[in-house]
Amino acid sequence: MDTTLVMHFLSESTYMLVVFSVFLSLAIFSGRQMLINIICGLYLALLITIQFPYFDAILGDLKQPAVMSIAKLLIFIVIFILTTLLFKRIMPSEFLENKFESLHKKIALAIGATILIMIFSFNVLPVTEFLTPGTPIQSLFAPQEYFFWWLLVPLIILVMV
DSSP, X not given: OOHHHHHHHHHHHHHHHHHHXXXXXXXXXXXXXXXXXXXHHHHHHHHHXXXXXXXXXXXXXXXXXXXXXXXXXXXXXXXXHHHHHHHHHHSOOOOOOOXXXXXXXXXXXXXXXXXXXXXXXXXXXXXXXXXXXXXXXXXXXXXXXXXXXXXXXXHHHHHXX
């Protein structure tokens, strides 16, 4: 193994661990329902982003790939925030529980949300512009033939929790 491969693996591992930590912290401090809303919001944001017909109109003058990637990520984030707020409004109220009560369910939900972010990052969103291809984490989440199966995992977690 050469040093660059190790550094890329560490950077992607850090990315995945930071995403998991953020979701677990949200689950602990805001409750399980917040993470359920986020997971549902991610699914709806994926659908809207894939079918969004106005990327060319919004990104018209942008020619640099990095700037286009950042703009697409920002559009996805805006759509994700709006869909999560929608689910927060229509879903039932929070479960009445302490911060560390049912921690195993919160961890499972955080894993589901992390899986969604990882597969979106490598298959739908232009995050690969900022990461080097060929690392073990990308080989796990990036193949198109695994995308459908990875999409099912958070749904199974939602059913089990």
